[in-house]
Amino acid sequence: MKLRINALKEGSQTIEMTLTRSDLAITDDNFIHPILASLNIYKGSHQITVNGQAKTDVVLQCDRCLEPFDYHLDVTFQSILSPIKPSDPKTDEDIIPLTPKTDEVDLSPFAHDALIIGLPMKNLCSETCRGICPGCGINLNQGKCICKKTETDDRWKPLENLLTNTPEE
Numbered sequence: 471m472k473l474r475i476n477a478l479k480e481g482s483q484t485i486e487m488t489l490t491r492s493d494l495a496i497t498d499d500n501f502i503h504p505i506l507a508s509l510n511i512y513k514g515s516h517q518i519t520v521n522g523q524a525k526t527d528v529v530l531q532c533d534r535c536l537e538p539f540d541y542h543l544d545v546t547f548q549s550i551l552s553p554i555k556p557s558d559p560k561t562d563e564d565i566i567p568l569t570p571k572t573d574e575v576d577l578s579p580f581a582h583d584a585l586i587i588g589l590p591m592k593n594l595c596s597e598t599c600r601g602i603c604p605g606c607g608i609n610l611n612q613g614k615c616i617c618k619k620t621e622t623d624d625r626w627k628p629l630e631n632l633l634t635n636t637p638e639e
């Protein structure tokens with residue numbers, strides 16, 4: 471996602487583009503859909519401010535029921551292109567140094583980081599997902615547990631003892 475400095479006009483402008491995960495060096499293969507990026511750029515006399523937005527749907531696997539589900543990611547990022555001295559100790563991460571020779575800057579790392587940070591800590595297909603029964607393995611969103619039958623079955627007793635010794639998640 472490269473921005474050509476000389477192609478920008480003074481003032482504000484918006485650039486929109488459709489990217490793939492490889493354009494942004496995203497290695498997570500849950501990013502199977504195109505990524506829509508929109509850059510709101512303001513070019514002033516000293517610096518260029520970029521307010522970016524990136525949107526896509528990622529396909530995640532639910533931590534509880536293990537079913538795949540779509541998760542809508544909509545993230546923002548900002549970067550400032552500014553002619554600062556390289557020795558400036560206050561150099562901010564979001565500032566890209568501009569020199570008179572700079573004709574192109576790559577904004578991919580900003581979009582990349584925003585998208586990765588935007589991923590949920592917990593993957594849940596829904597807040598109310600009931601998960602999988604550890605006993606019968608049934609997806610409880612789709613069907614009823616059939617464990618009750620086997621609980622009274624003595625043949626399962628040795629196995630039950632085994633199961634109680636395994637630490638629960």
Ligand SMILES: [Zn+2]
Pocket residue numbers: 532533534535536537594595596599600601
């Ligand atoms: Zn689920």
Ligand SMILES: [Zn+2]
Pocket residue numbers: 603604605606607608615616617618
């Ligand atoms: Zn069950």
